[in-house]
Structures are given as C-alpha cells and as structure tokens.
Amino acid sequence: MIRTVSSLSFSVMLAMALIGCDNTAKVPQAQAENDKTTTSSTQPITIGYSDWPGFVAWQVAIEKGWLKEADLNVEFKWFDYSSSLSAFAANQLDAVLVTNGDNLVTASGGTKGIMIMATDYSAGNDVIIAKSGINTIQDLKGKSVATEKGLVDHLLLSTALNDAKIPLTDIKLVNSVTNELPQVFASPDISAIAVWQPVANQALKSVAGSKIIYTSKDKPGLIYDTLSVNMSHLSTHKEEWKKVIQVWDKTVKYINDPATHADAVKIMANRVGVDPAQYEQFVGGTHLLDVEANKKVFTKGHGLDSIYGSTYHVNKFNVTNGVYKTEMDADGLIYPDLIQSLK
Missing domain, CATH: 3.40.190.10 (Periplasmic binding protein-like II)
Known part of the structure; x- marks a missing residue:
C-alpha cells in the first residue's frame, strides 16, 4: 500500500496546473478494471480509484459483482493517486476517491467535486x-x-x-x-x-x-477519504449514486465480518500486489465507514468527528501553508443529502 501523493503538496502543483494549463493532453490513460456492468444504461459511471485501503476496498465490490446486482453500470479506473486527480480535473471521470483536503484544492483550481460519502478515515497509517x-x-x-x-x-x-x-x-x-x-x-x-x-x-x-x-x-477524523462527484453528474444521477453508496455499505460489512474478512483482505492485497498478511496491517490502520457511520460523519459540526469540522481544519491548514490563498467554501463541497436519505 502506497499513498502515492496522499494529500497536500501535490495539491499545490495541481492547483497551479489547473489555473495555468490545459490538463487534457497531460492526463495518463487509466487502467480500466473488468467491472463495467451490463445494464440498460449505455454510458457507464466512471470512478477513479488508487492505492489506499479505503479505496482498494472497492475491489471487493467489483469482484463480487455487487455493482451489477444493484443494476449499476459503473467503470472503476485504476490510477496513481495524483493522476486520478488530474483526470477528474480534466473532466475525464465522473467521480474520484480523494482526501477531503485534496478535494478543497481541486476546487481552488476550478473543479468542484462534491463529497457525497466518506470511505474511511486514517486510523494509524x-x-x-x-x-x-x-x-x-x-x-x-x-x-x-x-x-x-x-x-x-x-x-x-x-x-x-x-x-x-x-x-x-x-x-x-x-x-x-x-x-x-x-x-x-x-x-x-x-x-x-x-x-x-x-x-x-x-x-x-x-x-x-x-x-x-x-x-x-x-486524532481520528483528521484525515478523511471521500467519494467526490462531479457536480453536474450528481445533479442528474442522484438515484444511481444512492445505489453506489449502498454497495459501499455492503462492502464495508463484508470486510468487517470475521467470517469473510480474510477473503476481502486477499482480494484487496491481490489488487496491489502485496501479501495478504502484510496488507492486514494497512487495513487495520484504516477505519472504514459504513452508511450508519457516514450519517454521523455527515452531520454538521466543528469537531473532527464531522466531515465538516475536519474539512474546516484542513482548509485553515492549506491557507496557512500557502496551498491556496483564501479559504474555500467547504460547506458547498459537502453534500449530506444522499447519505441522510438512506435507511
């Protein structure tokens, strides 16, 4: 498990690139997984994911066929983390798996990704x-x-x-x-x-x-990892994104269930080429969040137990350290409605 460019220094470069350059020609081609489902929709939802346990966990859903079972046409594309952000900024993805801090920075460069759920928070990694x-x-x-x-x-x-x-x-x-x-x-x-x-x-x-x-x-909640969706795509595909969140809930429960945990870790470890016994340590350092946990995280508050409070904290850090000049509208990048509407 390598968090290739986990957060903020890449963000500085990304923001500069977004402001001053055309990114389209610079985005590497992603490796598409064999998870494109066959549903009535001909245009798949594209999601960029990369090498972090809270993101690699989606591989379980991919290999178990749970997206197709939910009647979703989803294509996960594998990237180095920084390349996934570049692809999202260039409108080559509908969504990306990203830290809440980096989501602020892509927004500062002009790409407004809306965080609809949190996959996890770092818990020891x-x-x-x-x-x-x-x-x-x-x-x-x-x-x-x-x-x-x-x-x-x-x-x-x-x-x-x-x-x-x-x-x-x-x-x-x-x-x-x-x-x-x-x-x-x-x-x-x-x-x-x-x-x-x-x-x-x-x-x-x-x-x-x-x-x-x-x-x-x-410091639980200091570093959240999230699913961030292109604003225009979210506005026209809310029901599909609800289903994506429900598939994630099923995935977290499968990983956390002692009866199926070993199988889940094996799937995740194989995706990144690591021995499952070694990968177990990294899974243990990642606190996965199911729907019930997300409902609490997406309740507005100023503490780190809330995605709002955590994002406010990172927002101030980014400005203090020159990642961008003025604080972003953090509330405008957090969309709790889908999580809160699920039973």
Whole structure:
C-alpha cells in the first residue's frame, strides 16, 4: 500500500496546473478494471480509484459483482493517486476517491467535486516516528523533524504540535521527499519524521531503537477519504449514486465480518500486489465507514468527528501553508443529502 501523493503538496502543483494549463493532453490513460456492468444504461459511471485501503476496498465490490446486482453500470479506473486527480480535473471521470483536503484544492483550481460519502478515515497509517530518548510530542521541542511539507503528514505533525501547545517554530522543520525519509531519518541531525505506511515501517527498520510516538489513530477524523462527484453528474444521477453508496455499505460489512474478512483482505492485497498478511496491517490502520457511520460523519459540526469540522481544519491548514490563498467554501463541497436519505 502506497499513498502515492496522499494529500497536500501535490495539491499545490495541481492547483497551479489547473489555473495555468490545459490538463487534457497531460492526463495518463487509466487502467480500466473488468467491472463495467451490463445494464440498460449505455454510458457507464466512471470512478477513479488508487492505492489506499479505503479505496482498494472497492475491489471487493467489483469482484463480487455487487455493482451489477444493484443494476449499476459503473467503470472503476485504476490510477496513481495524483493522476486520478488530474483526470477528474480534466473532466475525464465522473467521480474520484480523494482526501477531503485534496478535494478543497481541486476546487481552488476550478473543479468542484462534491463529497457525497466518506470511505474511511486514517486510523494509524500516518505516524510520527522518533529516535530513542524521545517519547512524546513534547520531547520534539528544539529538535529537527523531517516530513514532506504540504503533505498529509505535515498536517498530522502540525496538529500534534498544536495540541501539545508547541509552536511550529519551536522545532526545526526539514523538508524531505517522503520516499527518502527512511534515509533522512538515519542522519544524526534528524530526531523524528512524520510519514505514512509502508514508508514508516522502512524508517523504523533503518534506525535501531526508533518508535512511533503519535499516529492518526490519536486524532481520528483528521484525515478523511471521500467519494467526490462531479457536480453536474450528481445533479442528474442522484438515484444511481444512492445505489453506489449502498454497495459501499455492503462492502464495508463484508470486510468487517470475521467470517469473510480474510477473503476481502486477499482480494484487496491481490489488487496491489502485496501479501495478504502484510496488507492486514494497512487495513487495520484504516477505519472504514459504513452508511450508519457516514450519517454521523455527515452531520454538521466543528469537531473532527464531522466531515465538516475536519474539512474546516484542513482548509485553515492549506491557507496557512500557502496551498491556496483564501479559504474555500467547504460547506458547498459537502453534500449530506444522499447519505441522510438512506435507511
């Protein structure tokens, strides 16, 4: 499992590209799955998905034929994460699976994706790792901490420091490419890193005595992953999107059921070419959200237990860190009606 460009630094590039360039010629061709259903509709709904457990979970529904059973004509297209956002921005997809933070950024560039449900929130796959002798976030004061600025684990680090009442200026923030963080962490000058799995495991192996001192499990709801739909498509296909959400509910229940969990993990692991036993760790670090959980998440509030509160939080982070200049209309990108209408 690789969250290729999980969140915000790609978002900066995307926003710039949307403002200044024609994206159409630059979008790579996606690999279409064999999940195009045969229904009365001749035009499939196209959804971009990528390598994150909450997105790969859709592979279960694809292989079990549940979309076809729901009389849906859906074509899932597999991308690198950043390429899926580019395709959505170029109107080559009807919907995309995206973090709530990145959905704000695509909107800042002119592509208004409407979040109709959350697949999951990160529950341990994003971590802060420290060397021996550093046991808490408070211990980071005065230390050098490496992360890739603007990405989701910069957000995790910033939030952890804020909760500990440590100004970001009280640490030395070292900007490093995520995939190089294990090597950076081995440097004697670096005391800690903020990174996601599986790079985190590589970093832990690279430095003896290192340990995880904070994870996204400590801040549930900080990082939501969502299904974001093109506004015009949503307005004319609401009943189909309701069915898509119901298929997702069935998928989550299948994954969470002890009787079928192993089969689901095997399907997901095979999609990304990882051993199921190893992939189990990444599934465990992803809190999947069924319809009942989504109803709570899509209830308006200012805490991280609400998609609204989480998105407000990321919105401020994006502006503070120069991802875009002024806060986006977060409420206008969240559409709770479909979730709340389901029984």
